[in-house]
Each structure stands twice: as C-alpha cells, then as structure tokens.
Amino acid sequence: MFDHAAEDPGRVVFGRKADGRWQDVSAGTFRDEVLALAKGLLAQGVRFGDRVAVMSRTRYEWTLFDFALWCVGAQPVPLYPTSSPEQVFWMLHDAEVSACVVEHEDHAMTIGSVVDRLPRLARLWQLDADAVAELCAAGERIDDAVVHRHRMALTPESPATVIYTSGTTGRPKGCVLTHANFMAEADNIVRAYDPVFRSRPGEQAATLLFLPLAHVFGRMVQVAAVRGRVKLGHQPQLSAAALLPDLREFRPTFILAVPYVFEGIFASARREAELAGKAGPFERAVDVALRYAQAAEERAFGTGPGPGAALRVQHQVFDKLVYSRIREALGGRVRHAMSGGSAMERNLGLFFAGAGITVFEGYGLTETTGAAVANPPERTRYGTVGRPVPGTTVHIADDGEVWLRGGQVFTGYLGDGRATDEVLRDGWFATGDLGELDEDGYLTITGRKKEILVTSGGKSVSPLPLEERVRAHPLIAQCIVVGNDRPYIAALVTLDQEAVAHWLTMRGKPVSEPADLVRDPELEAEIRRAVVAANTLVSQAESIRTFRILAARFTEDQGLLTPTLKLRRKAIEKAYATDVEGLYGK
Template identity: 60%
Template sequence: MREFSVPPMVEPLRSGGLADTVFETAAREPGLLQVARRDPSDGGQWREVTASAFRDEVFALAKGLLAEGVRFGDPVAVMARTCYEWTLFSFALWTVGAQVVPVYPTSSAEQLRWVLSTSGARAIVVEHEDHAMTLGAACGGLPELQRVWQLDAGCVKALSDAGTVVSDEQVHRHRWAVTPRTTAAVVYTSGTTGPPRGCVITHSSLAFECDNLLAGWRGLMAERDEQPSVLVFLPLCHIYGLMVTVMCLRGGILMGHQPELGADELLPALQSFRPSCVFAVPYVFEKLFERARRAADETGRGRLFEQAAETAARYAEAVERQTLEEGPGPGAALRARHAFYDRLVYRRLREVLGGRTRNVVSGGSTLSRELGLTFAGAGITVYDGYGLTETTAAVTAQPPGRPRFGTVGRPMPGASVHIARDGEVWVRGEMLFSGYVGDPAATDAVLRDGWLATGDVGHLEDDGYLVITGRKKDIIVTSGGKSVSPLVLEERLRAHALVSQALVVGDDRPYVAALLTLDPEALEHWKRHRAHGEARGHSLDDELDHEIGRAVAAANTVVSRAESIRTYRVLSEEFSVDSGLMTPSLKLRRSAITRMYAAEIEQLYAR
C-alpha cells in the first residue's frame, strides 16, 4: 500500500483562537476543575484551580503583558521547566494575540541566542537566576529583545498588578482579533542533524490536532462519567507537551504539572496525582519497566517477574490477533496464568502509575513491539503514535481498541500518509505547520504540493498501519553496498536491562558496529546480584562482557548477517543533554556522537 487517509472527526477552527477556550469554559462551567497545583506550604499537596479562577489569572496576566508593551503578533519566549506558570503565560499571550516561543530550559547561551534571534523575540520569561545568567551571556546582538521576566522573582504577581490600569475591553479587543490562521507558537525542532528550525504553528493547527484526539480517543482517558486527569511532565517546550496542555484545557481534563522526569521525582508525583491517562515517550516506559524488574530482583522475585512479563506479552499478542480478527484469543491455560500473575505482579506495576491508568500514549519515537505487548498484558495498553514538530505532534495514532503493537497506528482523522518511491513517509492534513520562520528555502524543501516530506522511512501495511523503519539521513550504507537501518538494531539492544543507549555505525565501512552505554542503576544492581550469586570461576568483568555479548547476539537475530553487528564498544558514560550528545527531547545527536567518539570508532575497524 502506498497511501492511506482517514476522514476528519471535527471541523477545523472557523473563528477565534486557543485562548477563547479559557473564557468559554469559565462562562459555561465556572466550577469545573481545570488545573491542580502543588501547595508547597502543605507538603506539596495538590490544590485544584477552577475554570473561573484560571480564567481570572489568565486575564490579569494578559492585562499585565499589555501594560508592559507586549502587542499583537509579538514573539515572546518562555524558558522554564514544565510548570503551572508556563501554561498560564501561554494562554495569557494567546489572549493578547502574541506568539509563544518555547525554549528548552537546558539550552546553552549559544542555543538561546539562536532561538531569540531567528524568532525575533521581543521579550522572554525565564524560570530562575541560572536561566537569567544564560540569557545574560546570550543577549548581545539581540536588539529586538526588550523585556525579561523571572518566575521565581514573582513576575506573575508583578505583571498582574501592573495590568490593573488596562481595561477589560482592551484585552478582549486583542483576543477577538485573533483568527485561526494567526501564529500561536514558533516551536523549534530538536536539531538532531543541524541548527533547530522554528516551526510556525497556527491556532488552527493546534486546535485541529487536539479536537480530533478528543473526539476519537477521549474514551480511553478515563472511565465513563469520570473526569479525565493527566499529569503533564513532558517538556512544554516540545510540541508533544504543548499539544497535551492545550488538549487538556480544550477537553475539560484536569491537568497537573511535574517539572522533573527522573524516576525519583516522577514516580511519587504519579502516585499522588493518580492520573487516569499518561502521555509519555518510550524512554519513560522503558525506564519504568526496568525499575520494576530491578525491584523484583531485589526482593528475590526476579524469576517470577520474568515469567509474568513473558505471560503478559503472550496474552496481549493473543488478544491483539483476536481483536484484529486474526486468531481465537487466549486459551484457557494462558488466561489462568495471566489471572495468577495479575494478582502477584501486574497490579503492582499499575500502582506505579497511580493505580487508575489503563491506557497510556507514547510518542516522540517508536516503542518496541515487545514492550508494548508486555504493558498491554499487564493491563496498561500503550497507544503509540508518530509525529513531528512540523505536524503539531501526532499525525498517526493507534485506533481506539485496535492497537497493532510495533506500528505507530493509522493516520489521524483528517490526515493522509503516502509512501514515496524511495520509502520516505509523506503526510498531509490540517495539522501541518505553516513553514519555518525566516527560512523559505527550507520550507520549500519539505512542503511539496500540500505534502510534508518527513525525512523518515517506513511502509504502510494493508490495513493502513504505518511502520517506521528509520530516518533517511540515518541509513547506513556499508562499503559493500549494503543498506542498513540502525533503528531496529538499536531498539533491540536497548531492550536488554543493562543497555541504556545504543548507536549503530558503519557508513562506508566493511561491517556494522555499535557504541553502547550502560544504565548505571542497572549495572550496580547487576553487580550486587552477581556478587551474591554462586562463584562461577570468572571475574565480574568477564561476566559483564559475556552479558553484553548476549545483548548484541539477540539484536543480530532480527537482521541478516550482512546487517549484523560484528563488534562493539561499551563507553564509560551515558550520552546526555548536558554533553550535547542528546537533544532535550532525548534523541541521540548522531553526528555529534560520531565526532566525539571518532577515535573509538576507528579502533572498532582497526582490528
């Protein structure tokens, strides 16, 4: 199949903008719980904010922005972790017709300067003094930048106080001037292959994306007659996180904010907030599963956990075949084993997410089929999707009740997917961006007669499910002429408990090799486990080499011999955002990694 389309479930936005939602909801249901905030004076307990209270805060802040000189169409940057104030500022800016320019809070001075200069930002909101110092190092040569506000210095209250001189009518005149085609945000790409590009996202494209998700997938977010709740912990500077925030407010979903992604901070927040649905990236689900496996090992239940995980995957695969009318479903013996492990293992895994979550959404990159099946068998169905900043987040998603694990689903309502002759995935729909800010040549290079050339390679199955096999630029061509997609090998390598990250190399080389990093917590756990086990007559280093060799051998089973990894190198530390080897959305910067580890790669081919 070369092309597949799904009709839209909603009409595109016909008038107004995103901020209208705040005012309309408050007028219709003033007591609706919209946001939950942490109360630091009460041990971090969650305190709900009603629709009317949220509107009043947005309105007061919008007045303050006008009083401080922000005008219709002005780009205003926000550099902060995921927090309530981030959402407050974005809707206040949309109320006055300004543009939100998200900035990753981990950005260097050089990266910040690039975003501010290319977007033409007139003002910026920073979270704390460290960000202010980064701005100080970056602000030379930025004549457009006129205002700086700092969250931890009380800028929200100061702006709201300053806005008391502005009339209600003046704010509403700005809001009523916003049209669906008005720019809502300039969101920058991850920059995995070059400088980030600012994608112009309109009010219409964001609304269309969110409204189709609400129309088609809302039933998965909570039990019937229950208000859904979502803990937003994805970076709001990423289109995925920004889209989830807008969707929550447009859909009357109770939303909380969690600034840290680390397990020690995220897991307690999930358990206290108890979301009905979770939106995350594969990295989060991978870490969650590995943490659960290590916890089982520590209590002597490691073998039980592995048996339970295997049963969960087999059970989910049988259910998947039955749902897709390809098989009879789980047999009696499998159902009995599944029920047994549900009481002992799966229930505990669900409790890690707060106990209410039965469906989760994964995006940003493809979740492995094996992990998707395991979660589904444990009672947490993962709905994988695919999208780009240029597509305002998801452009494909697993249909409700019919997920096909290992794919990224079918086109979203109102979207089309086309496979070009060279295997590149092209997409079309109302959710597409308007272009790259200040870069018409780059825009023309990817927009072709209404289609966006994504740069990803994949294929469509007969029933319209899309499988992503890699990036065009990442395809490795060995010196023997063999084309290798590194994605499948890297995913299989990361499936091993010890392997944190993997980068497959081999361009213009005689064979494929890999750079690996190990998960520090998993490695420490493995060493303790081996130290307390039976003496095997081998050193820990020898056993570790053997274990990593097993991971490589397992990865090689999914490819031909010509595509298999012949040698590898375990690096001393993980790739990170701070080192410049990962994007803030946790994608590997391949060119940066190969440059930094050029000597190690040469050694792999010197043997």
C-alpha cells in the first residue's frame, strides 16, 4: 500500500459511495487516511499485538480499519454482523479482544449486552457515529514515524488476523493467519490470474466486493485487489434491488461471489424471458451457450476442434439477443468471475462461459486463507474446483480426505493445540473434505468426512452430491438429506418463494400461503422430478426414497445456517424432528 502510493499517488484504488454517488479514492489519499486512522488508534490505546474486533457489513471503512490496524501491529478479529450475543461473547472472550469497531447502534447494543463479562474490552467505536473522524482527530499530535516504527516491527510470521470458523457444529475456532499467509495467497492468485487482474489495455481492472469481509474469501479479495492494483468498491447489501444498480454504475471487470449469486442471476433471466413470452428462445439460447462452452472446453483440453461454424453463427445471434443483456445487468464489462464457498453445478458454469463470462470455480477454507485450488484461466474444467494454485500441493489420503500444503496454510487455532494437532500433520492440512483428483490433476469435492450418512443397512452415503442436484431445480431453495441409522435415505426440501410465485403466475394459479402450497399436487410433482434426477447419480441403495416439502426456509436467525449459508445439519434435524420422523412413517 505505501509502496504503491509512493510510486503512483494519483492512481485510483477504491471507489467509495457517498451521498448516492461513486467517488474515486487515490492511492495517496488511501495511504493518508490509513495513516491518520492508525495514529488515532495509537492515541486511543491500541498497542502492538492487541486484538481488535470489527463488526460491520462490507464497506470502505472496514478496509480502512483493516489496514490501519495492521499498520500498528494489531490483529483484526472479524465478527459477522448477524452474530448472536452469545457468539459475540465467545469470540471476544476467546480472542481476548481489547477494543471493538461496530457499524451501528444495533451492533453496539449486541456488544453492550455481554460487555459485563468481558473485562478486557476497553474501547468501542461506532462507524455510523463518525468513529473515523473521532479517531483521526485524536491522533493528530502523533508523529507519522511512530506508526512506521510499528509497521516495520512486523515480520511475515506476525499474526495478521484471527478469523473464527462459522462451524456447522460446536463452538467456532479462531484461525490464526499470518501476514505471510495473506501475501502467499494474494500474490500467487494475482500472478496466476493475470488476465483477470490486468484487464484490457487502457482499462483499469475493477471489482465490486459484496462478499462479507468477516469471511476469509472477502478479506483475501480485499488484500489481492490492493496488491494487484485493482480498483475496489464495496457493497453492503446482497439483495438484487441494491446490488444490480451498483453493478451498473460501478462497472466491474470481474466479480467474486458464491454459487447462489450466479444461480440467482440465471433464474432471474429465465423468469424475465418467461414473463415476456420468450421462454422458448431463452431455452434455445441456454442450449447454444452450453454446447458452445463445452466445445471450447474440449478444444482447450485437446479432445475436440472447438465450436463449429453453424454453432458460432447461432452463438452470435443469441449473444445479441440474450447473453449481452446478462452481461449488461452486471455492468457491461464483466468478462471473468470467481466462485467459491460451495460447489457450482457444471451446466451453470458452462452457461456463463457461453454467455461471455468465464467463472473460475475454486476451493479453500479459512485455514488456507481462501483459495488453495482453482480453475486456471487457460484451461477451465467446469464441474471441478480446478488445480492447485501456484505454491500449493494437494494430496488425497487413503480415506479420500483432501490434504493441502502451501504458504497460505494457517499456523493453528488460537489457544487450541489439540484441535491444531488434529488437522496439521507434518506440514499438511487435513481439510475434513472428501475429494478426487482426475488424470489432469483437477479436484472434485465429493463430501465431508463428518457428514457421511450410514444407513441402518450399513450403506455409506455422501449427502452433498444429492443435495446439490436436487437444489439445481429452480423452485428449490434448500435440500437436506437425512438417513443416518435409518432404513433408507430421505430429504427435507424448502422452496424459493420468488421462483414459486413466478411459477404460479405462469400457470394462472393464485399465490397461496406456504402452508397450503406445500400440499399442491402439481408442485409436489415438480419437486419429485428434481429428486428423481438427483437419484440418477447414485445406486438404488443410496437414492432418496421419499421427501417432504417444508413451508419455511432454513435461516441463519434460527441457528440452522452458518453465516456462509451452510446447513447446520444437527440443528435442522433437531428443529424438524417431527418432519424427519414422518419421513419414516413414525
């Protein structure tokens, strides 16, 4: 950051939204703001090695605090804005946090509800109450050299942050990531994805970050953008109503998201076409995109000649009629995207590639500072999470577990040597995920070790592939497969209410209450088709025999999802115990 500002202080490095308009922030301005805030933190008692929590949605000030805290040798501890008081208490207590930055009054009240049990917590600053201005004013009398002395005292092995895993079971564990971890991850990604980070001649690469900065994916994007001199904007709301206007105004050249964002974009385009009476042409456009992308993929791997002349002509026609409109909805300049957090269905990746947006699917964990494996730009294999990023090695253990080794692998869990020893083995990190490597070294994740179901008949079943295939149906929001110690496999399914409302409208049906809707025989038949399609992936003994449609979705507020939207299986089975028993005639 300081080197970039010295070399080219006028270069635009951030887009910041103020009073409804995007404003450019130069490298020099960002450096000066970070320095002023760092001095204020020192003036308010933050010291080298202190841990300071940040509880906020994704916004410019989050990044400002991140870099300011690093400049004084402190360690940011991100908290999800949706965290409950007890979750907040555990993380602040476990990390021995001495100060906290919150976004608004509701967050301050969450902290306040547990502060009497946190004797080490001495400071609380609120972004919406001018915390930045307050701290900058407090540090005016401190010399810049004081900050630089703190900054120079850092080493690559110095802890940069403690990120708590969201965890599908048990208490979250604090992953200690060093500055070396971030540099290894960011620099290897920037080099490997030069076509993405360099953009076209005369056009500055830019990305709009709407992932939560409390998650390692968002933090890695932030650091990589600064290291790679990519213009970065922040968007705190993931809803289409808030996100799409900012995408059109900010006009990123690439985006980073989780699969359900791409699923939402595709589903929205399909609904729009159906409402306009153009369902047939849209489906033909989808078919052409899939065939075009698959032919291009085969050419990249030397197994085919690429798209033929007739297919190229069809593709050009649909590019003007369909694909260009999807790109325009994302700002018009997006040509690349990165997807992580969970698996993306192969056909979805092929569709976007055919529509002119190459989605690089990757895989990583908090413990690996983000992506450890990702599809390379020159040879993307859709339906896999790709090959090891430079500097990373992947090993499949005898039981199918994925092991990783590289400079981005964390140093251990904060204060938990036993848990650390369980996953770090002679330099390898045992991920807990199951996977397979193909002949070209591309990794496919097949499930989680701890989530393998074993029926009462002794059949082992990985629920993930079944759940993902069922969830690929446009009407389905979530699917959880059950069957541990049961005679057969079954599933609970929740609905995408927006998609269902559209489905009802297209059939001339009145919009029903969820409790009535789940008994609609035509809807049940649709869901059954999705289950039958999923069952083609497995043997009869592993197939879903029956399912139940639920009236409400699983939510984070209920404690049924992690902040990264992963299913908390035990919590769901407990909350819906009656429904689960009903699947087995009890």
